[in-house]
Amino acid sequence: MQTAKTTVGSSVEGPDLRSLDLRQLEVLRAIAATGSMAAAARSLHVSQPTVAHHLATLERALGSRVVDRGPRGATLTPIGQVFAERAELVLEQLASAAREARTMAQWGIPTLRIGTFSSAGGALLPAAAAEVQRRTGVRVELQEAETIELLDELDRGALNIALVYNDGSEPWPIPPGWRAEVLMWDPFLLAVPQSHALAHRSKVHLRDFADDGWILSQQSDVLTDRSLLVAAAAEGFTPRPVLRSDDFHVALGFVSTGLAIALVPRLAAEPREGVRYCEVSDTSLGRTIGVVYPEKPSKVVQLLVQRLRREATSARWST
Numbered sequence: 078m079q080t081a082k083t084t085v086g087s088s089v090e091g092p093d094l095r096s097l098d099l100r101q102l103e104v105l106r107a108i109a110a111t112g113s114m115a116a117a118a119r120s121l122h123v124s125q126p127t128v129a130h131h132l133a134t135l136e137r138a139l140g141s142r143v144v145d146r147g148p149r150g151a152t153l154t155p156i157g158q159v160f161a162e163r164a165e166l167v168l169e170q171l172a173s174a175a176r177e178a179r180t181m182a183q184w185g186i187p188t189l190r191i192g193t194f195s196s197a198g199g200a201l202l203p204a205a206a207a208e209v210q211r212r213t214g215v216r217v218e219l220q221e222a223e224t225i226e227l228l229d230e231l232d233r234g235a236l237n238i239a240l241v242y243n244d245g246s247e248p249w250p251i252p253p254g255w256r257a258e259v260l261m262w263d264p265f266l267l268a269v270p271q272s273h274a275l276a277h278r279s280k281v282h283l284r285d286f287a288d289d290g291w292i293l294s295q296q297s298d299v300l301t302d303r304s305l306l307v308a309a310a311a312e313g314f315t316p317r318p319v320l321r322s323d324d325f326h327v328a329l330g331f332v333s334t335g336l337a338i339a340l341v342p343r344l345a346a347e348p349r350e351g352v353r354y355c356e357v358s359d360t361s362l363g364r365t366i367g368v369v370y371p372e373k374p375s376k377v378v379q380l381l382v383q384r385l386r387r388e389a390t391s392a393r394w395s396t
Contacts, residue, residue: 099171101135102164104128105143105153109161113150176214186375188216192227192239196325196345197366200392201260202240205384215377224249231255231369238370238378240385244300245365257369258382260389263342264363265301266354268328270335276353283357284312290319292328292339299323300364305340308359344392 107117107128114132118125136143143157153161177187189209193202198221210217220227220236227239232252241249242263249257267286269276275285283305293316294302309316319337322328325345332339333351342364346354368385370378 096134096138099168101131101138102168104131105135105157105161105164106168108132108144108151109153109158112152114146117151186215186237186377188218189238189377189381190218190220190236191381192220192222192230192236194223194227194240194242195221196342197240197242200344201366201385201388205381205388208384209377209381213377213380228252228369237375238368238381240366240368242300242364242366244304245363249367249369251369254372255369256372257367259365259367260385261366261393262363263344263366264360265304265340265357266343266346267357268332268339268341268346269353269355270332270338271351271353272335273338273353276355278355280356280358282312283309283359284314286338287312287314289317290337291316292320292322292331292337293318295321295323301340301342304362308357308362311359 103121104117107120108114111117111120114128115125118128121128132144139156139160141154141156143154143160144151145154189206191202191206198219202219206217206219209215220230222230224241224243227236227241228250230236231239232255240260241257243249245262251257267281267283269286273289275281287309291305293305296302305316320328320331322331325339325341326347328339328341329347329349329352331337333349335351340357340362341354344366366389368382370382374382
């Protein structure tokens with residue numbers, strides 16, 4: 078004995094989609110917006126018979142009336158309202174797809190995915206990315222991470238471009254198909270409390286702060302800590318940590334209280350009440366900031382690189 082299989086669902090035949098087109102959706106949207114056939118025709122810059130034709134074709138395809146006509150105008154039926162809501166989503170998606178296609182045809186990609194580390198993301202990138210988005214219409218997405226993670230993201234194609242840094246002694250391990258360009262040298266400054274006895278000096282030696290407490294990073298392989306420990310050893314002392322934080326903003330907050338001092342990149346040296354920044358006599362303390370992008374970049378990536386060069390030049394002159 079065979080068991081019959083029952084399917085729960087609608088048995089109503091669907092509309093013939095071949096008889097539907099965008100003009101019918103636009104007509105229905107115009108009627109809903111204007112409240113009359115004549116006004117809909119004027120808004121679409123077509124004749125009223127044309128509007129009536131598209132509406133009749135739509136109603137035949139759906140097998141139901143979607144507009145009630147009357148002496149006071151035209152209103153959507155409940156079926157028309159449901160269909161219009163769904164049709165609006167279709168029209169919005171099509172318009173978005175058309176914009177993306179035009180953007181991609183002109184600029185190479187519809188979305189520009191940028192990788193950055195925190196201080197460059199706050200200093201070099203905002204004006205550059207905003208200008209590129211305004212000029213091109215390309216969407217911008219940001220991902221913040223450390224250099225080694227950003228290079229991995231580039232290698233797997235998750236990013237189109239990335240801002241990176243190192244100590245300048247060795248080149249970045251760039252994935253095949255990518256190029257690295259140095260943008261600027263970002264020297265390290267010593268952030269000291271305004272009340273510190275040496276805060277008035279414009280340039281200092283690290284050894285002058287051998288007895289002070291220092292704010293170091295939570296991870297020992299962070300560039301600022303590695304540079305500090307090597308330079309301090311050369312000047313005959315080891316920094317005494319009193320606090321550990323990987324956030325320069327947090328570190329500067331504690332510096333302002335007089336608790337400790339910290340070594341920070343110039344790009345991260347935000348104005349802070351109670352904090353004084355001193356140049357360090359050891360000019361090797363700093364980092365190289367660069368940008369990594371494809372060997373054959375899209376037009377929008379080229380535009381961003383050009384803008385980043387200008388931002389880096391401005392940052393150098395402002396220091």
